[in-house]
Amino acid sequence: MSPLLFLQVFLQVLLLLVSSSEAYKPVIIVHGLFDGPDDFINLTDFIQETHPGTNVTTLDMYDYWKSLTPLWTQVEGLRSLLEAKLNQSEEGAHLICFSQGGVICRALLSVIPNHNIHTFIALSSPLAGQFGDPHNRDLYLEKDDFLPLINGETQHKDLPEWKKNFLQIKKMVLIGGPDDGVITPWQSSLFGFYNKKREVVEMKNQEVSPALYICVFFPSPSSAMAIAAC
Ligand SMILES: *[C@@H]1O[C@H](CO)[C@@H](O)[C@H](O)[C@H]1NC(C)=O
Numbered sequence: 001m002s003p004l005l006f007l008q009v010f011l012q013v014l015l016l017l018v019s020s021s022e023a024y025k026p027v028i029i030v031h032g033l034f035d036g037p038d039d040f041i042n043l044t045d046f047i048q049e050t051h052p053g054t055n056v057t058t059l060d061m062y063d064y065w066k067s068l069t070p071l072w073t074q075v076e077g078l079r080s081l082l083e084a085k086l087n088q089s090e091e092g093a094h095l096i097c098f099s100q101g102g103v104i105c106r107a108l109l110s111v112i113p114n115h116n117i118h119t120f121i122a123l124s125s126p127l128a129g130q131f132g133d134p135h136n137r138d139l140y141l142e143k144d145d146f147l148p149l150i151n152g153e154t155q156h157k158d159l160p161e162w163k164k165n166f167l168q169i170k171k172m173v174l175i176g177g178p179d180d181g182v183i184t185p186w187q188s189s190l191f192g193f194y195n196k197k198r199e200v201v202e203m204k205n206q207e208v209s210p211a212l213y214i215c216v217f218f219p220s221p222s223s224a225m226a227i228a229a230c
């Protein structure tokens with residue numbers, strides 16, 4: 001099943017769990033590399049057909065070629081857009097993030113204090129890195145100023161705060177699969193990655209946070225965490 005199709009099935013199940021007396025929380029979509037809001041019209045329609053009245057928005061910033069903007073710059077810009085929306089939504093919101101957008105969302109959820117994102121859904125996002133060569137790990141840790149900082153592979157003073165902020169989510173849904181064709185290894189979308197022998201180690205056996213704290217915080221995949229390989 002393609003990741004997008006899977007997401008539609010999954011959303012249907014997820015959203016059915018919301019009791020009918022409860023209003024649907026707004027859904028905010030963060031697009032990926034070379035995407036923009038127009039690419040999510042069908043998904044928006046699908047959500048609104050399934051759950052009439054849901055406020056669905058795709059953040060309209062760093063679209064298409066601008067998605068090549070350095071990631072921390074994008075996080076800064078998207079942060080004010082997202083915060084403004086969250087500040088208007090007392091009931092909180094769900095975040096659906098595509099590919100590179102998932103990595104950006106992971107950063108947003110870390111740097112925004114007291115955010116009220118309920119469910120974080122990441123679709124085919126290289127959350128543990130991409131094009132990973134375990135033998136180039138030293139270079140990655142030294143040169144990459146994004147994921148190693150967010151994932152706590154390099155130490156810094158903001159880490160405890162970022163972790164606390166991230167863990168305010170109530171539910172995390174990770175979707176990825178071998179058909180993705182872009183992320184290497186594809187298990188990175190489920191927080192898995194290579195070890196030194198180039199074997200893939202799944203999230204719960206990873207040595208570095210966030211795998212560590214996510215697994216401790218959400219011990220049961222059936223409750224607060226859903227992981228799907230499709
Ligand atoms: C959206 O749906 C229409 C009709 O089902 C289809 O023709 C179109 O290709 C879809 N667009 C995208 C971006 O998937």
Ligand SMILES: *[C@@H]1O[C@H](CO)[C@@H](O)[C@H](O)[C@H]1NC(C)=O
Nearest residue numbers: 079080081082083084085087
């Ligand atoms: C949202 O609310 C927080 C807390 O009141 C405030 O610090 C922040 O500046 C607000 N952000 C925006 C973009 O309105």
Ligand SMILES: *[C@@H]1O[C@H](CO)[C@@H](O)[C@H](O)[C@H]1NC(C)=O
Nearest residue numbers: 026055056057084085086088
């Ligand atoms: C959706 O929410 C935004 C606030 O984030 C609001 O400005 C907009 O009017 C809402 N749209 C609908 C259709 O309710």
